[in-house]
Amino acid sequence: MATPSRSGVFGVAPDRRVEQFTESISFDHRLYAQDIAGSIAHSRMLARVRILTDDEQSQIERALGEILADIESGRFETRVELEDIHMHIEQALINKLGDVGRKLHTGRSRNDQVSTDFRLWVRDAIDSIDDLLGKLQAAFVGRCEHDADVILPAYTHMQRAQPVLAPHYWLAYCEKFERDRERLRDCRRRVNTCTLGTAAVAGTSLPIDRADVASRLGFERVAANSLDASSDRDFALETCFSLSLIAEHLSTWAEEWILWSTAEFGFIQLPLDFCTGSSIMPQKINPDVLELIRGRTGRVIGHLMSLLVLVKGLPLAYNRDLQEDKPAVFDAVSVVQSCLDMAAAVVAGAKLNRKAIAASLERGYLDATTLMEYLIQRRIPQRTAHHLVGQLVRHAMQRGVPLADLSLDEMREACPELDEGVYGVLGAARAVEAFVSYGSTAPAEVALRVADWRSRLGMHGDACPTPN
Ligand code: ARG
Numbered sequence: 114m115a116t117p118s119r120s121g122v123f124g125v126a127p128d129r130r131v132e133q134f135t136e137s138i139s140f141d142h143r144l145y146a147q148d149i150a151g152s153i154a155h156s157r158m159l160a161r162v163r164i165l166t167d168d169e170q171s172q173i174e175r176a177l178g179e180i181l182a183d184i185e186s187g188r189f190e191t192r193v194e195l196e197d198i199h200m201h202i203e204q205a206l207i208n209k210l211g212d213v214g215r216k217l218h219t220g221r222s223r224n225d226q227v228s229t230d231f232r233l234w235v236r237d238a239i240d241s242i243d244d245l246l247g248k249l250q251a252a253f254v255g256r257c258e259h260d261a262d263v264i265l266p267a268y269t270h271m272q273r274a275q276p277v278l279a280p281h282y283w284l285a286y287c288e289k290f291e292r293d294r295e296r297l298r299d300c301r302r303r304v305n306t307c308t309l310g311t312a313a314v315a316g317t318s319l320p321i322d323r324a325d326v327a328s329r330l331g332f333e334r335v336a337a338n339s340l341d342a343s344s345d346r347d348f349a350l351e352t353c354f355s356l357s358l359i360a361e362h363l364s365t366w367a368e369e370w371i372l373w374s375t376a377e378f379g380f381i382q383l384p385l386d387f388c389t390g391s392s393i394m395p396q397k398i399n400p401d402v403l404e405l406i407r408g409r410t411g412r413v414i415g416h417l418m419s420l421l422v423l424v425k426g427l428p429l430a431y432n433r434d435l436q437e438d439k440p441a442v443f444d445a446v447s448v449v450q451s452c453l454d455m456a457a458a459v460v461a462g463a464k465l466n467r468k469a470i471a472a473s474l475e476r477g478y479l480d481a482t483t484l485m486e487y488l489i490q491r492r493i494p495q496r497t498a499h500h501l502v503g504q505l506v507r508h509a510m511q512r513g514v515p516l517a518d519l520s521l522d523e524m525r526e527a528c529p530e531l532d533e534g535v536y537g538v539l540g541a542a543r544a545v546e547a548f549v550s551y552g553s554t555a556p557a558e559v560a561l562r563v564a565d566w567r568s569r570l571g572m573h574g575d576a577c578p579t580p581n
Contacts, residue, residue, distance in 0.1 A: 147233035154329035245453035273477025276541035288519035307332035311339035344430040360410040384462030433553035480544035
């Protein structure tokens with residue numbers, strides 16, 4: 114039997130190897146539901162403009178419903194000769210309906226069909242990723258109440274810098290993931306453009322109604338140029354970029370918690386049911402889940418790179434190269450989905466080692482900047498205060514004590530303006546209390562932010578039950 118895409122022009126069968134080489138059914142079978150939805154919308158429109166009779170349309174719609182059921186129950190067979198999911202479904206329709214089935218592919222081509230199906234798929238993927246991002250944010254926010262009084266060192270250059278509340282850390286990730294959600298929402302608007310009916314490249318001479326199809330499929334707009342529409346893969350690229358940035362954010366978090374879970378830091382205990390062991394060292398409890406989250410970032414970014422190179426220099430309009438976009442996006446989506454799912458579970462199940470953290474706050478002079486600001490409030494110029502506190506830190510280092518352990522005489526030697534009040538800002542806890550600026554780790558600020566996130570994420574009632 115001739116394959117549907119090989120018209121009477123050939124008079125010769127394709128080389129045996131060509132079908133295997135050019136097929137896409139092995140991956141684009143994932144578009145079956147979108148393809149059927151697109152075909153039903155297309156057929157309803159064709160009936161509305163009287164290209165199909167109502168009877169033909171209802172036969173087509175019923176048969177497409179049966180094909181959907183066959184696919185979902187595993188009764189549908191695929192063959193490389195039929196190349197892709199679009200031709201498999203069309204051929205199944207023709208097998209059921211004969212000539213009526215042969216009418217479905219009127220006023221469209223696979224070029225716009227592929228694009229439309231893929232857009233529908235990406236639209237759903239974006240919604241699922243948005244949902245997973247929300248769940249991860251909720252896991253971070255869910256920790257905030259429980260960890261409200263924990264102070265952690267914040268680092269710059271990986272050197273101890275200033276003390277912050279643990280919830281300030283958790284909400285830092287919420288902000289990053291919120292930007293990811295915004296980016297996806299923005300990208301979704303462009304994904305949500307209907308290309309069906311732009312046909313092969315120039316449109317069609319048949320009186321189709323593209324706006325009708327678009328609204329049946331929930332698209333927000335109709336692509337305005339057939340040359341652009343059938344060649345456009347921007348939506349896939351920007352989705353993949355958004356996924357790459359999510360992966361980057363996850364990777365930063367994973368790296369941080371891997372470090373924090375080491376004996377050297379000892380800040381956090383990862384949930385044991387999300388850790389792995391060693392086949393030779395019996396004592397090992399390894400953070401493989403976090404390492405794979407970090408590692409798979411490479412895969413997602415790799416897919417973005419392959420898409421960028423794929424479309425580079427393609428002339429208008431459809432070129433078969435574009436078939437290669439799907440494995441990249443499918444894999445990027447499933448990697449990010451599984452990483453987000455794992456991350457939410459690890460975030461919810463980890464325990465902070467409060468004792469080890471508290472002991473570590475003694476080191477690193479986390480309160481030095483607050484001391485400098487205390488001097489600034491006593492009208493000492495910043496540069497002078499910076500220098501004076503540096504001298505005090507050096508003195509304290511030589512004695513091997515924290516700043517709070519220096520006597521007032523020692524303090525005054527460096528800075529005669531000081532009085533007892535200085536002890537009110539020394540030590541990590543007091544230093545944290547001293548913050549006041551918007552966006553800082555000031556406890557009142559952080560409490561407001563936590564409340565704000567809880568309401569934005571629809572988290573009512575008790576904070577999530579948290580460990581330790
Ligand atoms: N399987 C192809 C794809 O996914 C279908 C494209 C058909 N268009 C064409 N002109 N051969 O891109």
